[in-house]
Structure formats: C-alpha cells, structure tokens
Amino acid sequence: MSVINRPRPAWFHVIMVPFTLLWLAPIVFVVFVAVRSFDDIAARGLGALPASFSLEGLVTAFAGGRLGAALVNSAIVTVFAVIASLALAAVAAFALSRFRIPFRRTILLVMLAGNLLPPQILLIPVSRITQSLGIYDTLFAVIVVQVGFGLGFYTFVLHGFMRSLPAEVFEATVLDGAGAGRTFWSIVLPLCRPALAALAALATTWIFNDLIWAMTVLRTETKFPVTAALLNLQGGFSSAWNVIASGSLVAAIPTAIVFFVFQKQFVSGLLVGSNK
Amino acid sequence: MTGATALRARPRTGGSAPGVRKRRGVLGRVPVLVWVFLAVPLAVELFWVFWPAFNSFSLSFTSWKGVGPAQPVGFANYERLFADPVFMTALRNNAIWVVGFGGLSVAGGLALAVALNRPGRGISIYRSAIYLPMVVSLAVTGLLWRVMYQPDGPIDAGLGVLGLDAWSRQWLADPDTALYAVLIAAVWRQVGYIMVLYLAGLKGVDPSLEEAAAVDGANAWQRFWRVVMPQLRGVNTVIFAVTVIDSLRTFDIVWAMTRGGPYNMTQLLSTYMFQQGFTLVNLGYGSAIAVVIFVLAVAFIITYLVRQSREEA
Numbered sequence: 249m250s251v252i253n254r255p256r257p258a259w260f261h262v263i264m265v266p267f268t269l270l271w272l273a274p275i276v277f278v279v280f281v282a283v284r285s286f287d288d289i290a291a292r293g294l295g296a297l298p299a300s301f302s303l304e305g306l307v308t309a310f311a312g313g314r315l316g317a318a319l320v321n322s323a324i325v326t327v328f329a330v331i332a333s334l335a336l337a338a339v340a341a342f343a344l345s346r347f348r349i350p351f352r353r354t355i356l357l358v359m360l361a362g363n364l365l366p367p368q369i370l371l372i373p374v375s376r377i378t379q380s381l382g383i384y385d386t387l388f389a390v391i392v393v394q395v396g397f398g399l400g401f402y403t404f405v406l407h408g409f410m411r412s413l414p415a416e417v418f419e420a421t422v423l424d425g426a427g428a429g430r431t432f433w434s435i436v437l438p439l440c441r442p443a444l445a446a447l448a449a450l451a452t453t454w455i456f457n458d459l460i461w462a463m464t465v466l467r468t469e470t471k472f473p474v475t476a477a478l479l480n481l482q483g484g485f486s487s488a489w490n491v492i493a494s495g496s497l498v499a500a501i502p503t504a505i506v507f508f509v510f511q512k513q514f515v516s517g518l519l520v521g522s523n524k
Numbered sequence: 525m526t527g528a529t530a531l532r533a534r535p536r537t538g539g540s541a542p543g544v545r546k547r548r549g550v551l552g553r554v555p556v557l558v559w560v561f562l563a564v565p566l567a568v569e570l571f572w573v574f575w576p577a578f579n580s581f582s583l584s585f586t587s588w589k590g591v592g593p594a595q596p597v598g599f600a601n602y603e604r605l606f607a608d609p610v611f612m613t614a615l616r617n618n619a620i621w622v623v624g625f626g627g628l629s630v631a632g633g634l635a636l637a638v639a640l641n642r643p644g645r646g647i648s649i650y651r652s653a654i655y656l657p658m659v660v661s662l663a664v665t666g667l668l669w670r671v672m673y674q675p676d677g678p679i680d681a682g683l684g685v686l687g688l689d690a691w692s693r694q695w696l697a698d699p700d701t702a703l704y705a706v707l708i709a710a711v712w713r714q715v716g717y718i719m720v721l722y723l724a725g726l727k728g729v730d731p732s733l734e735e736a737a738a739v740d741g742a743n744a745w746q747r748f749w750r751v752v753m754p755q756l757r758g759v760n761t762v763i764f765a766v767t768v769i770d771s772l773r774t775f776d777i778v779w780a781m782t783r784g785g786p787y788n789m790t791q792l793l794s795t796y797m798f799q800q801g802f803t804l805v806n807l808g809y810g811s812a813i814a815v816v817i818f819v820l821a822v823a824f825i826i827t828y829l830v831r832q833s834r835e836e837a
Contacts (some may be wrong), residue, residue, distance in 0.1 A: 264639070264646070268653045274668045274712070275656070281671055294674050295681025336568060339561035347554045349562060359566070366773050366821050367812040368794050372583060372801045373576035376590075396572025401564055404712040417610055428555045450679040457661030463802070475663040479780055482667065489671060496667045500660045502666040506772045511652070514659075518717065519724045 271377055281487050282306065282493035289489055305490030306498070309481065315495055317470060318477035319502075325387055325473055326456045329394040330448055336395065336441065337402035337447075342432050344403070345410040346418060363400035370397070371464045378465045389465040390473070402447055409443040410436060442513075449510040450517035453503045474499045576817075583811035590805050601812035609786045611813065613798040617703055619821075621774060621792060624704070626767040628711045633718025633763075638748070640719070641726045651723075655716030662713065666780025669709035670696065696782055699789040706781050706790055710774065718763060725759030726752070761832060768824045772817050793817050 269276075281294065285302035292299065309315045317332055340359070344352045378384040383392075415440070421431045437444075459475040466472060469480060478495050483490040507514055584601055605611045636654055640647050643785035655666065672679050673695040680692040695705040729752055738746045775794040778784060782793040784799060790797075793813060801810025 257640075260639070261646065266651055268650050272653055272656070273678065274672050275660075278668050278671055293676040293681070294671065295676050295678045295684075303667075336565040340565035343554075343558045343562035347558050349554055349558075355562075355566070359569055362569050362577075364769060364821075365573065365577055366769070366794075366814070366817045368581045368773070368797050369818045370576040371798070372807050372811055372814065373579035374572065377572075377576060378806075388562050392568075393572060399569045400573070403565065423625075427559075432561075445617075453659055457663070459661070459663045459779070460798075463798075475535050475661055477778070478663060478667060482670075482780075489674070492667060493671060496664045500664050502660065503659045504656075507656070511716075515655075515720055518720050521663060 267290045277495055278493045281489050282497050284490055286490055289524075290435065295490055302490075303494075305488070305492075305494035308485070308488065308491045309495040309498065309505055313477065313481040313484065313491065313495055314470070315474065315477060315481070318472055319498070320386060320473040321471060321477075322456055322475075322502075325390050325394070325462075326452055329455045330451045333395045333402055333434055333451060334396045334444055334447060337399055337406050338437065338444070339432065340399070341406035341410050342436055344438075345407045345429075347376045347428075356404060360404040361400070363397065364411075367397065367460060371460070374461075375464050382450040384465060385467045385471060386465075387471060390462055393461050393465060394458065397461070398451060398454070402451070405447060406440060406443055408479060410439055413439055417433075446483035446517035447508070448512045449506055449513040451505050456506075534760060542741055580811045580814050580818075582636065583808055584815045586808040588807040590807055594808065597808065601809050604809065605812060605816065609795060613788050614791040615795050617789075617791060618793050620703065620708065622768060622771040623708055624707050625714065625771050626764075627717050628707075630712040632711065632715040634722050636715065636719045637722030637726060641723060651719070655720055657713045658716040658820065659733060660713065662710075662774075662776035663780045663827055665709055665713045666777045667708075669705070670707075670781055673705055689774070697786055699786050702786060703790045706778055709781065710777050713777075714770070715767075721759055721766075722756070725756045727757045757832075761828070764828055765825055768828075771777075771822060772821050793820075 249324060277433050280482055281289065282299050282305050283303070284298045286298045288296075288298070288300040288302075343355050349355070375384070378389040378393070380453065383389040401514075413436070417435055418431065419433055456473075457475060458473070461472050461481075462476045468475070472480065478492075478499050481495045482492055535600050543628065571657050583594065584600060585601070586594035587595060587597045640654075660668070671677060675692075675694055681691050683689060684807075687707055693701065712788045733755075734747050734751050737751045773794060773800065778790055778792055778795050779798070782790045784795045788796075793819065795801065797810050797813040797817065800813060804810075
C-alpha cells in the first residue's frame with residue numbers, strides 16, 4: 249500500500265460528522281424557527297429547540313407577504329432569462345467557433361470581459377436606459393438586463409465546447425449541402441446538450457437568486473421577485489421570526505431542488521466557470 | 525461532467541496544432557444567417573453592458589439628480605470621495621473584506637478539498653453538505669444568519685451552553701463585530717464553491733510525483749506545499765480572480781443583514797454606491813464610486829496576472 253493512499257484514520261469521521269452538522273446548523277435552525285409558533289418563540293427565545301409545531305409563519309408569509317406572487321415573478325424571470333440567454337449564447341458561440349469571422353477571438357474575449365465587469369458600474373445607466381425605453385418597473389426589463397449581462401460568459405463556455413466537437417461532424421454536413429441553420433439546429437445543438445444542461449443549472453440559480461438587478465429596475469412591490477420580496481417581509485414582520493424563517497426557506501427551496509436534481513450538471517457548470 | 529472535461533482539453537488541442545489543422549471544422553464562407561447569429565447577441569450585450577458602462581464613466585464627471593440636464597463638474601466627484609469619511613470607511617471595510625473573505629474561504633475550501641479529495645465512505649455526503657449553502661441566495665443567507673445572530677438566538681444560546689455567556693452580544697448592532705458577523709456568513713456560503721474548484725484542481729495533480737517525494741522521505745506537510753501546491757497554480761489564479769471580483773461585487777448579503785449600518789460600519793463600496801445612486805439619487809457621485817470599484821477590480825487582476833507571468837518566466 250502506497251504512503252499517500254492510506255485509508256482514512258478513524259478520527260477523520262469523528263471530526264467530520266460534528267463539523268458537517270455544525271456547517272448545516274444555520275439551515276437546520278431556520279427550519280426549527282419556521283415551524284414554531286410566534287408565542288413559543290416569544291416565550292422561550294429564538295435559540296430554544298422547538299416545543300410547538302405550527303405553520304402560521306408560512307401562512308402569514310404567503311398571505312401578508314405575498315410570497316406566492318413573488319415566486320411567480322421569480323419563475324417568469326428565471327425561465328425566460330435562462331432560455332433567451334442560452335439561445336443567444338448558443339448562436340453566437342456557433343458563429344464564432346465554426347466560421348472564419350474576422351477578429352473572432354477578440355470578439356469572444358470582449359464579450360467575456362463584459363460579464364466580468366462589476367455590475368455596480370452598470371446599475372445607474374441601466375436604470376436610466378430602462379426608464380427612457382419605457383420598460384422600467386417591468387419584469388421584461390429584469391429579463392433583458394439579465395440576458396445582456398450573462399451572455400458573455402455563456403457564449404464563452406459554449407464556444408469552448410463547440411470547438412471541442414470533432415471536425416468531421418461539420419465536414420460531413422457541408423458535403424451534404426446542409427445550410428448553417430440546419431447544421432446548428434440538428435447537429436450542433438443536440439451535441440451541446442451536456443454543456444447547455446450545466447449552464448442552465450448554473451444560470452437558473454444565479455438568476456433566481458439575483459437581488460441587485462431587480463432592485464435596479466423594479467419599484468412596485470407586486471413585481472418583486474422572491475429575493476426582494478423577502479427583504480420587504482423582513483421590514484414588515486421584523487419581530488415575527490417564524491414568518492421570516494418560513495419565507496427564507498420558501499425562497500431557498502426552488503434552487504435547492506435544482507441543485508439536488510441536477511447536482512452533477514451543477515458542479516460541472518461551476519467547473520466550467522473556473523475555466524474562464 | 526463531460527462539458528468540463530471537454531473544455532479543459534480544448535486549449536491543448538488548439539495549441540498543439542497550429543496552421544492547417546486549426547482550420548479543420550471551421551467552415552469557409554460566412555453565410556448571412558451566421559452574421560445574424562453573431563450580430564443579435566453582440567448588439568444585446570453592447571447595448572445593455574458596454575453602453576451603460578461607458579455612460580457610468582461620463583456620468584461620474586457630472587452632478588445629476590436625475591431631473592433636468594446633468595451639470596459637468598470635472599473631477600469634483602473624485603475629489604469629494606477622498607474627503608468623504610463614509611467612503612473611506614467603505615474602502616477600508618472592502619480591504620478587510622477582500623483579505624478576510626478571500627483568506628478564510630480559500631483556507632477553508634482548500635483544507636476541505638484536501639480532506640475530502642479521495643473517495644471513501646460518507647465523503648460524498650460531506651461534500652454535498654458543504655456546498656449546499658452555495659445554492660442559497662446571498663439575500664437568504666443574510667436572513668438565515670440574522671436569525672443566528674439575534675439576541676438569545678442560536679449563537680448566544682450555544683455560547684450559553686458552553687458557559688461563555690459573557691461573550692454574547694448584539695452581533696449585528698455592535699459596531700465592533702457587525703462587519704465580521706456579516707463576513708462569517710458570506711464565507712460560510714463561499715467555502716463550498718472554493719472547495720469544488722480545488723477538488724477539480726486536485727484531480728489534475730500527478731500522484732506519481734507525490735509518491736516519489738514520499739519515497740524520498742518528505743512528510744505529508746512538505747509534500748503538500750512543495751509538490752501538490754505548485755501544481756495548483758492554474759486553480760489558484762482562477763480563485764484569486766473569483767475572490768477579488770466577488771469581494772468587490774458583494775452587495776446582497778450586506779444589504780439583507782445590515783444595509784451598511786450600524787453607523788456605516790458595514791458599508792462596502794457597492795452598498796455605499798447603491799445608497800448614493802439610488803437612495804439619495806446622487807447619480808454623478810454614485811457613478812464615481814462605481815468607477816472606483818471598476819478600477820480596483822481591473823487593477824487587482826492585472827497586477828496579479830503580471831506577477832504570475834513574471835514568476836513563470
């Protein structure tokens with residue numbers, strides 16, 4: 249047995265098990281707080297273990313905090329923004345990776361650089377531009393802003409993936425006389441499925457979890473996505489911790505589902521990000 | 525993971541085959557449709573990213589309340605920055621943030637990646653648990669930790685169990701601890717991400733080198749720093765860039781936990797920029813802060829890349 253492949257000593261798990269539990273403690277505690285009744289929290293303190301089970305926090309979060317509507321807003325923004333970003337990124341990546349476009353390398357790097365800009369440098373002008381276009385305070389504005397800002401990164405990743413596809417595939421389609429559109433649709437897109445899945449998992453969590461773009465282009469509370477709505481909830485129910493905890497869990501559940509279902513794609517998406 | 529592997533393989537195939545082979549699979553004449561394919565996304569990005577960014581620069585030389593024409597003021601906004609105590613606090617806090625957030629999440633992420641690198645019983649459960657916080661949004665992370673830090677909340681209760689009642693305090697309301705309390709929450713969410721990046725990097729480390737060093741009598745500590753670490757240089761560069769960019773962007777978690785308070789003690793450049801630009805509608809001054817954030821991000825990354833490339837030469 250080699251020196252560096254020795255089995256883990258027993259104390260490894262003795263340390264890791266409590267460490268992991270402690271790591272998850274904030275999530276576990278919020279679940280505890282969310283299912284306690286207001287009176288229980290008021291009487292026994294926030295740090296106590298639950299002595300009651302009540303969903304009044306959850307009910308209040310949905311009724312008074314309009315969390316349901318906020319979730320719908322988040323879903324609309326996420327679905328449209330993810331689809332539009334990946335569609336635009338895919339066609340751009342196809343053009344840049346498979347055709348002799350002058351300065352294609354420079355164009356690609358400039359597009360990527362746009363995504364690396366700190367968003368702060370865009371916020372004020374973006375807010376003014378949406379106002380002058382008459383789309384300020386609409387979900388459409390959030391969608392286009394998300395698409396514009398994310399495009400560079402998605403294009404870069406898909407470009408890398410398309411370059412790695414075997415050249416023979418394309419040569420064969422050219423001999424067949426297939427046009428660029430058909431090559432893209434029936435050859436390239438199906439082959440890019442793994443990369444698209446990874447990016448979709450990643451983009452979904454990014455866009456769903458966004459706060460700053462929503463705060464930049466939205467003003468009306470009924471149009472807020474769930475992140476912004478939660479912060480309002482915190483202002484409106486500042487001492488009702490069970491309401492805030494329930495709301496936080498509800499906001500975290502959709503991305504947690506994406507994570508558990510697409511864990512492989514999600515992790516590979518993160519790694520793709522590290523290759524930029 | 526096919527996507528990631530294929531991507532990592534790409535530079536090698538591209539680099540080793542210049543000239544003729546490079547053109548293989550790249551189609552000749554560019555059809556009109558393909559120009560449209562490129563033009564539409566490019567136009568979207570130019571309009572929503574580069575045009576606004578350019579506008580921020582020009583706005584930063586004006587004084588504008590959002591109504592009427594903007595008044596050109598030259599460098600007045602930048603002069604005002606350095607006399608503004610809140611800006612200086614934000615700048616100092618951001619420096620603490622880059623070092624603290626970067627240092628702790630890299631130390632934690634690297635240690636966990638090394639501990640959980642080899643497969644074994646329970647390893648995948650530990651890994652999942654550690655990167656689970658990453659899927660929670662920064663806004664929600666802020667709220668989770670607000671619950672933790674409340675007076676008589678879980679942290680104070682935990683200290684009470686350990687007999688350390690004297691340590692408990694109003695973590696988020698105390699100017700001495702507020703910034704660090706927010707920082708811990710942000711690190712908690714970041715460690716999993718750094719761990720994933722290092723785990724990927726460790727996969728690329730050549731085990732025979734470490735084996736050889738072990739035969740030569742190097743202990744585990746020496747093997748790690750002298751043999752493994754140098755092979756992680758690529759990952760380190762990525763992590764450095766990610767950390768600097770994330771540190772300068774940090775906004776949501778501070779906004780959710782303290783909004784920059786108490787007494788601006790947790791103000792970062794991004795939150796102060798947002799306050800000036802959107803709450804107080806000082807569009808010119810807010811833009812000047814945004815430009816500072818931009819310059820810092822670019823300067824950090826260029827300096828680091830130059831130093832890296834010099835070390836390699």
